[in-house]
Each structure stands twice: as C-alpha cells, then as structure tokens.
Amino acid sequence: MSNQAVDKVGHWQTVCDDWGDDKQAFKVHWGKFMMWIFLVSDTFIFSCFLVGYMKVRMTVTDPWPFPSEVFALTLFGNSIPLILIAIMTFILITSSGTMALAVRFSHFRDKKRIAQFMFITAAFGASFVGMQAFEWSKLIAEGVRPWVNPFGAPQFGSVFFMITGFHGLHVSIGVIYLITVAMKILKGHYDKTDYEIVEIAGLYWHFVDLVWVFIFAFFYLW
Amino acid sequence: MTTYIPIADRDEELHDHPHSFITKWVFSQDHKVIAIQYGCTSIFVGLIALVLSGLMRLQLGYPDSFAFIDPADYYQFVTMHGMIMVVYLLTALFLGGFGNYLIPLQLGARDMVFPFLNMLSYWFFFISVLILLASFLVSGGPTGAGWTLYPPQAILRGTPGHDMGITLMLASLAVFIVAFTMGGLNYVTTVLQARTHGMTLMRMPLSIWGIFVATILGLFAFPALFVSAVMMVFDKIVGTSFFMPAILSLGEAVDHKGGSPILFQHLFWFFGHPEVYIVALPAFGLVSDVISTHARKNIFGYRMMVWAIVAIGALSFIVWAHHMYVSGMNPYFGFFFAFTTLVIAVPTAIKVYNWVLTLWQGNIRLTVPMLFAMGFIFTFVHGGLTGIFLGNVTIDLPLSDTYFVIAHFHMVMGVSPVLVLFASLYHWFPKMSGKMFNQTMAKVHFWGTFLGTYAIYLPMHYLGFLGVPRRYYSYGTTDFIPDSAQTLNANITNAAIFVGIIQMLFIINMVWSVFKGKKADPNPWEATTLEWQTPENPPGHGNWGSKLPVVYRWAYEYSVPGVKADFVPQTIPPEEVEMEEGAGPYIYRGEEEHA
Numbered sequence: 001m002s003n004q005a006v007d008k009v010g011h012w013q014t015v016c017d018d019w020g021d022d023k024q025a026f027k028v029h030w031g032k033f034m035m036w037i038f039l040v041s042d043t044f045i046f047s048c049f050l051v052g053y054m055k056v057r058m059t060v061t062d063p064w065p066f067p068s069e070v071f072a073l074t075l076f077g078n079s080i081p082l083i084l085i086a087i088m089t090f091i092l093i094t095s096s097g098t099m100a101l102a103v104r105f106s107h108f109r110d111k112k113r114i115a116q117f118m119f120i121t122a123a124f125g126a127s128f129v130g131m132q133a134f135e136w137s138k139l140i141a142e143g144v145r146p147w148v149n150p151f152g153a154p155q156f157g158s159v160f161f162m163i164t165g166f167h168g169l170h171v172s173i174g175v176i177y178l179i180t181v182a183m184k185i186l187k188g189h190y191d192k193t194d195y196e197i198v199e200i201a202g203l204y205w206h207f208v209d210l211v212w213v214f215i216f217a218f219f220y221l222w
Numbered sequence: 223m224t225t226y227i228p229i230a231d232r233d234e235e236l237h238d239h240p241h242s243f244i245t246k247w248v249f250s251q252d253h254k255v256i257a258i259q260y261g262c263t264s265i266f267v268g269l270i271a272l273v274l275s276g277l278m279r280l281q282l283g284y285p286d287s288f289a290f291i292d293p294a295d296y297y298q299f300v301t302m303h304g305m306i307m308v309v310y311l312l313t314a315l316f317l318g319g320f321g322n323y324l325i326p327l328q329l330g331a332r333d334m335v336f337p338f339l340n341m342l343s344y345w346f347f348f349i350s351v352l353i354l355l356a357s358f359l360v361s362g363g364p365t366g367a368g369w370t371l372y373p374p375q376a377i378l379r380g381t382p383g384h385d386m387g388i389t390l391m392l393a394s395l396a397v398f399i400v401a402f403t404m405g406g407l408n409y410v411t412t413v414l415q416a417r418t419h420g421m422t423l424m425r426m427p428l429s430i431w432g433i434f435v436a437t438i439l440g441l442f443a444f445p446a447l448f449v450s451a452v453m454m455v456f457d458k459i460v461g462t463s464f465f466m467p468a469i470l471s472l473g474e475a476v477d478h479k480g481g482s483p484i485l486f487q488h489l490f491w492f493f494g495h496p497e498v499y500i501v502a503l504p505a506f507g508l509v510s511d512v513i514s515t516h517a518r519k520n521i522f523g524y525r526m527m528v529w530a531i532v533a534i535g536a537l538s539f540i541v542w543a544h545h546m547y548v549s550g551m552n553p554y555f556g557f558f559f560a561f562t563t564l565v566i567a568v569p570t571a572i573k574v575y576n577w578v579l580t581l582w583q584g585n586i587r588l589t590v591p592m593l594f595a596m597g598f599i600f601t602f603v604h605g606g607l608t609g610i611f612l613g614n615v616t617i618d619l620p621l622s623d624t625y626f627v628i629a630h631f632h633m634v635m636g637v638s639p640v641l642v643l644f645a646s647l648y649h650w651f652p653k654m655s656g657k658m659f660n661q662t663m664a665k666v667h668f669w670g671t672f673l674g675t676y677a678i679y680l681p682m683h684y685l686g687f688l689g690v691p692r693r694y695y696s697y698g699t700t701d702f703i704p705d706s707a708q709t710l711n712a713n714i715t716n717a718a719i720f721v722g723i724i725q726m727l728f729i730i731n732m733v734w735s736v737f738k739g740k741k742a743d744p745n746p747w748e749a750t751t752l753e754w755q756t757p758e759n760p761p762g763h764g765n766w767g768s769k770l771p772v773v774y775r776w777a778y779e780y781s782v783p784g785v786k787a788d789f790v791p792q793t794i795p796p797e798e799v800e801m802e803e804g805a806g807p808y809i810y811r812g813e814e815e816h817a
Contacts, residue, residue, distance in 0.1 A: 020423035022773070023228040025414040030229065030335040034411040037441065041403060044445035048492075052449060052485055056464055060480040147461035147477075155480060158462035162452070194226075 029196040032203065039207045042170075046211050049166065050218055053159045065151035067220050070139070085220050088131050089212065092171075095124030096209045099178075103202045106195035111185055114198055118182035121205065125175040132168050136161070160219070167215055170208045177201055229335065229416040230770060239763050249345075251337035252763055253322045256344045258654065260318030263344075267351055268311035269729075274303040276722045283715025285696040293695040294382035297366030300693060301383075302358075304369030305391070308497065309398060310354065312639055314347060316504040317402070317440065320646060321409050321433045323654065327753035328427050330418025330771045332764045334408040343408070346401030350394045357383065357390035365391045368693060370494070373465040373486050377458045379472055389458055392451040399444045399451075409437040418752075420773035424528070425792070427751050427777040428521065431528050432507020435535040436500045442539070443496035450489040457481070487549055491542035498635050499538040503531055505642035506573055509595050511777070512645045513577055515749045516592035517584030518788050520778035522576040530569035537566045547615050548622045556615040563613035567606070574603055585781060585788070589747070590664040594645035597672040598638050605634025608683065623693070626686025629679045637675045644671070644728065651732065652746045653753055656760045657739030659731050667727040674721035681710045750791045751777045775810050784808070 019025055026033055057064055068081035075083065102117035139160070143150045149157040181201050184190065190197060240246045247255060278299045281291045291299075322340070326333055334340045357364040366382030367375060375381050376388055383391075413426075413434045426434075453464040457478070465486045466478030514521040521527060543551060543559040577599055586592065608630040612618050621627060644667075652658055689702050697703055744759035757767040771793045779790040784805030799808040 022420050022422045022425075023230040023417055025423065027226060028415075029226050030411050030415040033415055034336065034407050037410050038403070038407055041406075041441040041445060044442050045449060048446050048449035048489060052453060052464065052489065055482055055485045055488075056480075059467075059482040059485075061468070062480060146456065147463075153480060155463060158456065158460075158464060162456065162462075166452075196226075 029194070029200070031200050032196060035200045035203050039203065042207070043211075046166075046214070049163050050214065053163060053218070056155045056159060057153075060153040060155050062153040064153050065149070065156050067222070070144075070151055070156075071135075071220060082220060084131060084135055085216065088128055088135075089216055091124050091131075092128050092209050092212050095121045095128070096206050098124065099202045099205045103199050106198035109195060111188075114195065115182040115186045118178045118185075118198070118201070122175045122178040122182070125171050125178070125205075129168055129171050129175070132164060132171075136164075163215055163219065167208070167211060170211070174201075174205050174208050177204065229331070230418045249341060251333070251341045253326050253334050253337065253340060254654070254761065256340055257319050257321075257323035259344050260314055260322060260347065263348060263351055264311050264314040264319060265729075267306050267354070268315075269725075270355075271303045271306035271311060272722055272725060274299040274306075276719055278303065279715040279718040281695065283712040283718075294363070294366060296695045297368070297693070298364050298382050298387075301366050301368055301371075301391075302354075302364050306354070307636065308369065308501070309395070310351060312501040312635075312643075313402070313440070313497070315643060316501060316508075316639070317409065317433060317437060318344070318347060318405055320429070320504060320508060320650075321437065322405070323650065324427075324429055324753065325409055325412050325433065326416075327756070327761065327765060328430055328751050328777075329413065329416065329421055330752050330766070330773060331412060331416040332766065332770070335411050335416050336408050339404050340408050343401050343405035346397055346404065350397035350401060353390055353394035353397060357387045357394070360386040360390065362386055370490060371454070372490075373454060373457065373481075373483050374467065374469060374471075374476075374478075377454065377466070378476070389455060392455045392458075396448055396451050396455075399448045402440055402444055406437045406441045409433065410441070418770045418773060424525070425773060425776045427507075428510035428524070428527055428531070429504070429507040431531050432503040432505070432510075435531050436503040439496040439503070439535050439538060440500045443493045443500065445493075446489045447493035450486055450493075453489075454486065484546075484549060484551075487546050488542070491545045492539075494545060495542040496535075496538045499534055501635055501639050503535060505598070505639040506531060508646045509598050509642045510573075510577065510580075511749075511751065512591045512595040512642075512649050513580050514778050514780065515649075515747050516587045516589050516595070517581050518587065518780045519580055519584035520776075520780055522579035522582075523572070524776065524778060526572055527576055530572045533569040534566060537562060537569070541566065544613055544618075547618045553615075560613055560615050564610065567610060567613075570606060574599065574606070590659075590661060590668060591645045591649035591747075593665065593668045593672075594641045594648065597668065598641040598645065600672075601633050601641060601675065602638040605630055605632075605638060609634060620689070621686055623691055624686040625682040625690050625692055628692050629682035629686060632675075632682075633679050637679065641672070644668070647728075647732075649747065650753075651735070652742035654760060655736050655739070656742055657735050658742040658746065659735040659739060663727050663731045667724060667731065670724035670727070671721060674717050674724065677717035678714050678721065681714055685710060745791075748787070748789050750779055750789050752792055755791050755793045779810075782808075 071085055072079045072081045073083050074080075098117050098121045102114050102121065105113040105117065139157070144157045144160075146154075146158045146161050148154050178201055181197055185195070185198070240250065240252075246252075250256060250259075277291060278296060280288055281296055322334070325331070362383050362385045364383050365371070365376065365387035367388060371388070371391070377384055381388075413430060417426075453462075456462040457464055457466050461477060463478040463481035465483050466476065466481040467483060468479035469476055510521050510527060541559055541563045543555055544563045547556055547559075581596075608626070612621060612627065612630055648659060648664055685707060688704070688707060690697070690707060697708075742759070744756070745754040747754075752771055752773070753761070755771060756762075756765060772795075773792045774795055775790065775792055777792055779792075781788045782790060784801055785808060786800040786802050790799055790808075796808050796810055801808055
C-alpha cells in the first residue's frame with residue numbers, strides 16, 4: 001500500500017490487512033506463538049487460584065495469620081521477617097537475567113555459551129525449589145498442614161501448599177525443560193535449523209518468574 | 223538471525239509416511255486419523271450417556287415399575303448423562319473430531335503444526351474416558367452429585383458415589399483439560415500460522431471461525447474448571463476446606479469449616495457458560511457451511527457472521543452468574559448479568575437471520591445434511607427464545623430448577639448441536655471414508671430424531687410452568703402437580719425411548735457404509751472449500767500431494783451469474799473458470815462486497 005493510501009484509510013486498515021493476510025498472522029515461529037497461547041491459558045489457571053485464595057480469605061471464620069511472622073527465620077539470634085522469601089525471589093529474578101543472556105547468545109548461535117547460561121538458569125531454578133522444600137519442611141515441622149494450622153485459619157495452610165506447590169511444579173518442569181534443551185543444543189540437534197527453542201524456553205521461564213512476583217505480592221505481602 | 227519462513231512457503235517437509243498398522247491407525251500423528259479416533263471414542267461414550275438418559279426416562283415415565291433403578295442409581299444416571307454429553311461427547315467431537323479433521327484440510331495445511339502433541343491430546347482424552355468409565359466399576363459407583371458437582375453435597379456422605387466416584391470424576395475432568403489444552407494449542411496455532419497461499423483470515427470458511435473462537439474460549443475457560451477440580455479433590459481427599467463450610471451431615475458435624483461453596487459456583491460457571499459456546503460456536507460454523515453449500519448460495523453477510531461469532535465468544539465470559547440467580551447473590555449482580563445475557567441475543571439473532579436469508583431464494587437441495595441443518599434452525603430458535611425467559615431474573619426465579627430449564631438447555635445446547643453434528647457427519651462422511659451412506663436410512667433417522675425430540679421437549683416446557691421440579695426420583699402426591707402430568711411424563715418417556723432407538727439407524731448406516739457403501743464422488747455436494755479438492759479421496763497422508771493448494775477467493779462462490787457451473791471452488795484460478803456463452807469474463811467481486 002502506498003503512503004498516500006495509508007494516509008487515506010488510516011493506519012488501522014494496514015494493521016488489519018497485515019494481520020488478516022494469508023499464510024500467517026504473526027511473523028514468528030509457530031512454536032513461539034503456541035507458547036504464548038499456552039502461557040495465557042496458564043495465566044487463567046494461576047488467576048483462578050489467586051482469586052480463589054482471596055475469596056477463601058474473606059470467608060474464613062478463624063483469623064488469618066500474619067505472613068511476616070509465619071515466614072520469619074531466626075538468624076544469629078534475630079527474627080527476620082520474610083528473609084527466606086526475599087532470597088528466593090532474588091534468585092528467581094536473577095535466573096531470568098541469566099536466561100535472557102542465553103537468548104542473547106542464541107542470536108549469535110554460540111552453542112557453548114547458550115548451554116552454559118541455560119545450565120546456570122536451571123541451577124538457580126533448582127536452588128529455588130530446594131529452598132521452597134526447606135520452607136515447606138519448616139512449616140510442616142511447626143504443625144502447619146493443608147487441613148490444620150496452629151497460627152489461625154487452616155485455609156492458610158491449604159492455600160499455601162496448593163499455590164506454592166503448583167508454582168514449584170512449574171519451576172521443576174522448567175528446570176527439566178531447560179536442561180533437556182541445553183543438552184540437545186550441545187549435541188547439535190538444532191544446528192540445521194534455528195535456535196528459536198531457546199527463546200521459547202525463555203518465554204516459559206520468564207512467565208514462571210512473573211507468576212512468582214504475583215504469588216509473592218498476594219500471599220506474602222498482603 | 224535467520225528470518226522465519228512461513229509454513230506455507232516451505233518445501234514439502236520429508237514426512238515419514240507410516241507403514242505399520244500401529245503407527246498408521248493407533249499411535250498416528252495424522253490429524254485425520256486422530257480426528258476419527260476422537261470421533262469414535264466420543265460417539266461411543268455418547269451412546270452410554272444415551273442409554274443412561276433412557277433409564278432415567280423409564281423411571282420418570284413409569285415410577286416404581288423398574289426395581290433395578292433405585293434413587294441413588296437415578297442420580298448417578300442424571301450426573302453421568304449430563305457430564306458425558308456436554309464434555310466428553312459434544313466438546314470432544316466438535317473440537318477434537320471436526321476441529322482436527324477440518325482445520326488443516328480447509329486451510330490447506332499438511333497437518334497440525336505440532337502433530338506429536340496432537341497425538342498425545344487424543345491419548346490423554348482416551349485416558350480421561352477410561353477414568354470416567356472406571357467410576358462405574360468402583361464401590362459406590364459414579365458420582366450422583368448432578369453434572370454441576372456443587373459442594374458441599376458432592377462430597378458429603380449421603381450423596382451417591384461420594385467415596386470414589388467423585389474423585390474419579392474430578393480426576394477425569396483434569397486429564398480431559400490437559401488433553402484439550404494440547405489439542406487446542408494446535409488448533410489455534412494452525413489456524414493463525416499455517417494457512418496456505420491466498421487463505422486470508424476473511425476467506426476462512428465459517429466452520430474454521432467457529433472452531434477457532436471456540437478453542438480460544440476453551441483455553442481460557444477450562445482453567446477455571448481445572449482449578450475447581452483440584453480444590454475439590456483436596457477438600458475430598460486431604461481434608462482442606464476450600465469449598466466446605468461447617469455443616470451437619472447425617473447428624474454429625476463435618477471436619478470442615480470456613481470454606482465457600484459459592485466460590486465453587488463462580489469458578490464452575492466461569493467455565494460452564496463459555497462451555498455452552500464452546501459447543502455452540504463450532505455448531506454455528508459448521509451449519510453455516512452446510513446451509514450455504516446445499517442452498518447453492520453464498521452465506522448471507524459473511525463478515526457479520528464472523529463478527530457475531532467473535533462477539534458471542536467475548537460476551538460469553540461475562541454472563542456466567544445468570545446460572546446463579548438463586549444462589550443468594552447481590553441483586554445488582556443479577557441486573558448486570560441479566561443485561562449481558564440479553565445482549566448476547568443480538569449477535570445470535572444476526573446469525574439466525576443470516577441463515578434464513580441464505581436459504582431465501584436459494585436453489586435448495588433437500589439432502590440429508592440440509593435436512594439436519596434446517597432442523598437445527600428450528601430447534602435453535604426455539605431454545606433461544608426460552609433463553610430470553612430464563613435470562614431475566616424475575617422470570618427465572620419461579621422457573622429455576624424446573625423442567626422448563628431442562629427443556630430450554632436441551633433444545634438450545636443439546637438437540638441443536640447434535641443436529642449439527644449429524645448434519646456435519648453426513649456431510650463430511652463421504653470425504654472421511656470415501657464411501658456414500660444410505661440416503662433412505664439417513665432420512666428416516668432425521669425425521670425420527672427431529673420430530674421425536676419435539677415430542678420430548680415441547681411438553682417439558684408445560685411441566686416446567688406447572689412447577690414440576692427437576693432431578694426428582696419420583697413425585698408422589700402433591701397439591702400442585704395434577705395427575706395428568708404423569709400421563710405427559712409417560713408419553714415423553716415413550717418418545718425418548720423411540721428417539722434413542724432410532725439413533726441405532728445412524729450407527730448401522732455409518733458402519734455398514736464404511737464397509738459396503740458405494741464409492742463416493744470426491745466432491746459429492748459440489749462444494750467450494752479446499753477439503754473437497756484433494757488429489758486423493760479420502761485425502762492421503764500430507765493431504766495435498768506435492769504442492770499446496772492456492773486459494774483465489776472466499777469459500778462461498780455459489781450460483782455466480784454467468785458462470786457455467788453453479789459453484790467455483792476456492793482453488794480454481796480466475797482465468798480457468800468456465801463461463802456461459804455470451805457472458806463476459808469471470809469477475810471475482812471479492813469478499814469485501816459481500817459484507
């Protein structure tokens with residue numbers, strides 16, 4: 001379409017023409033597009049979990065415990081609220097940075113560096129899950145169960161184990177996914193095609209990271 | 223960075239054509255085989271649900287005559303009939319069956335973009351069906367909580383199947399959702415990213431638009447069901463109290479307290495209402511193509527039909543609480559949800575008018591698919607009109623939980639989509655199997671089904687006005703239900719048994735035709751869309767041979783003045799269209815002008 005025509009019908013028309021054109025609607029690898037759609041669908045799952053949590057928190061009959069007290073660790077004789085969660089959040093966000101570096105190197109087709117940074121990312125992810133396991137065992141040792149909670153409403157435990165468990169499952173799957181992709185890259189599985197898979201795995205990883213920010217805000221800070 | 227090549231522009235990828243029986247028919251990655259697997263499995267469970275409904279009707283029509291149906295059985299029949307029909311038959315057959323079959327074929331793709339995931343989708347669906355059927359065999363039987371599975375009663379003692387049945391039901395649903403997600407990602411991505419040359423979005427057949435939008439609805443709505451299933455399984459097995467308040471059950475206080483049963487209703491219907499359109503939108507799309515083809519006329523207002531599908535899909539997410547007018551929610555909510563519900567009538571009415579206007583002055587061929595499609599228009603208008611009653615809060619309250627509701631939703635989302643299913647199965651059967659079905663048998667099947675369903679559901683509206691409540695095992699003696707209601711009930715049962723039995727004609731016809739039917743013409747209905755122009759019939763692996771088809775026009779080029787044949791397939795170049803003597807050259811008016 002010529003520039004004059006664009007002026008005449010406005011930019012919206014060209015946007016619609018591009019989008020509705022033949023062959024493909026978006027100029028991206030189909031796998032990347034599919035991952036985006038999956039993540040939107042997964043967003044609905046996490047949103048339903050979080051909305052369910054908010055509703056339950058409103059209906060409970062027992063008082064809701066203070067997260068900053070429940071999630072405090074005693075280090076060197078001082079009780080520091082939310083210290084473990086702060087470290088976990090920091091690690092997960094750092095891992096998004098290393099993932100972004102892996103994607104950067106995929107543009108240069110630098111196999112060794114890609115794999116290196118994906119393994120680092122996976123290691124951060126694994127340590128996150130490890131600390132989550134530590135947090136779980138600490139709460140379980142204090143008597144918190146999905147059905148009972150010495151600090152107040154039992155739904156606190158139910159929601160905590162369910163939502164962090166579901167997120168932890170996502171992180172664990174992500175760790176396995178990253179390691180698998182990195183191994184395949186090292187073996188030269190993608191040499192003949194492109195390294196889009198790194199970006200696709202990266203999308204998933206950033207999503208899991210982003211979800212954690214919401215869980216952190218709604219569950220630990222509220 | 224390498225630039226990304228669109229799928230349609232790539233050389234034929236080396237497909238390793240499967241040779242062994244196992245890779246060809248069992249663990250197949252071919253979308254057509256997966257579609258047929260989905261179809262056969264869902265029709266099989268659908269038949270079970272049909273038998274269950276017959277048993278229910280026997281009890282209602284002739285109470286106390288059948289010793290083998292006790293109240294617990296009755297509730298289990300109700301529950302399993304509803305759940306199977308809505309999720310495992312309609313959703314699976316429309317999206318898993320027709321979605322899989324038609325998306326690559328009508329868009330000119332060789333297969334789905336991710337065939338392995340597509341195969342996994344079917345096998346997860348298969349597992350979910352096995353889990354569902356397993357609940358018939360465990361102690362206590364399947365759940366009898368009603369297909370809505372409302373807590374607290376769904377998991378309390380006293381409800382049939384409260385021990386294993388409900389757990390298996392929820393597990394089966396969760397697996398189904400995983401299966402649907404794997405398939406759905408494929409459908410959406412294939413529609414948007416793998417169309418052939420010339421197949422713009424506004425040239426897609428309406429079948430694809432319906433399936434496409436319904437799949438998006440599914441991907442956004444099923445998460446709510448998944449979450450509620452997970453939470454209810456925890457309530458049941460682990461002893462959490464997400465949905466369970468502190469109540470007495472059989473005289474004893476339960477171990478739960480502080481949960482919110484209303485939360486479940488919101489989550490369930492946030493899934494449940496879009497689910498209605500997950501079933502209806504593919505039906506709208508498929509029936510549009512059937513009507514246009516057999517009326518030899520372009521679909522009226524194609525562009526409006528597309529926007530109506532999109533608008534209905536969007537609106538379906540903000541109407542869910544009209545299922546909850548009696549839940550005690552804030553009346554202002556009722557006002558909002560009644561308004562949005564009635565707004566949906568606008569795009570829906572546009573669609574109905576356009577179907578009727580497509581028939582108007584068409585060269586109608588009363589083939590079997592056309593009969594079913596026209597039957598659909600009747601039942602859909604009928605069920606849609608009663609929906610306007612139920613969408614209004616004040617009229618809904620007295621009619622809530624009566625047979626009026628049963629009549630409404632069976633008309634609008636039971637019979638109507640099923641008639642479209644039959645229309646589509648008969649329409650595409652010659653392409654799927656390469657054989658033609660028996661016309662006479664199919665016509666008897668149509669008239670029996672169409673008239674029979676009216677005999678079942680019309681009287682139910684009247685029962686509903688009388689206030690006869692749904693989900694009752696038997697009615698005993700009451701002040702407000704006259705004895706004549708029982709006569710009506712008995713006759714409804716007779717009609718239901720008749721309709722149930724006549725479905726066997728369909729099964730026999732299909733099975734017999736696959737093996738003994740006459741060889742079908744590659745394009746028996748003289749249709750324009752791509753699937754009828756395949757080099758082989760039925761299409762082979764990879765669909766198109768060595769070269770992808772090129773699309774020159776929309777899918778509705780029927781009865782064009784001056785053109786010799788009364789249809790122009792999408793793949794014929796404009797210069798090759800044969801014209802009548804004296805007529806000028808063929809001019810494609812373009813989809814813009816049909817809007």
